[in-house]
Amino acid sequence: MMKLLLAVFLSLTTLASAHYTFPALIVNGQTTPAWQYVRRTNNYQSNGPVTDVRSQDFRCYNSQTRATAQTYTGISAGSRIGFATNQGITHPSTTNIYMAKAPAGVDVASWDGSGAVWFKVHEISAVTNGGSSITFPSNGMRSVEFSLPSSLPSGQYLVRIENVALHSASGMNGAQWYISCAQIEVTSGGNGNPSPLVSIPGVYTGSEPGVMLNIYYPVPKTYVQPGPAVWRG
Helix, strand or coil: CHHHHHHHHHHHHHHHHHCCCCCEEEECCEECCCCCCECCCCCCCCCCCECCCCCCHHHHCCCCCCCCCCCEEEEECCCEEEEECCCCCCCCEEEEEEEEECCCCCCHHHCCCCCCCEEEEEEECCEECCCCCEECCCCCCCEEEEECCCCCCCEEEEEEEEEEECCCCCCCCCCEEEEEEEEEEEECCCCCCCCCCECCCCCCCCCCCCCCCCCCCCCCCCCCCCCCCCCCC
């Protein structure tokens, strides 16, 4: 009995160690404390993923914690920001980052990001070469960073990262999504018009060719990054 319990414990430990979270915001090269500017997610201890793209957890993954965070203020448009992992991305995966601007007069800390308000600002896709191999640049990264468009309007925003692990994605809900939302305030912004705008959840059905696929056999000849086009300002 003790051996069985030990085996279960070790298997669960291994499973948790293979997963990860994105608990820290990075601003201009400086990594902030975990969960200070990022809403604490349900998996902050387990590291477990979201698998249902239709669930409310697919937005910011904080239905159980009900967490908000501090808002990082004074980030100029054009600054470089991103997310740090707790232990590195350990799965073959691709990555998207979305943003959503809080309505005028609404504090982003109390805003849930509902509606068609999200636009994509960064992506890391897979690399294919016609069917002989597929590689995943996200795999192994300890952080994901990008530059805010210089024409991004000033205001308060949710910044949401989604990393979709594809090692078991051959069936519906097989893809594993690792998600976090940070809160920032952008200053010195421009007059850009971010688009296209999508709802989260709602942006995916779960059956997209970049979400439900077998990455091992036959090796995909191409890879279609899920979600809308990146808005670059």
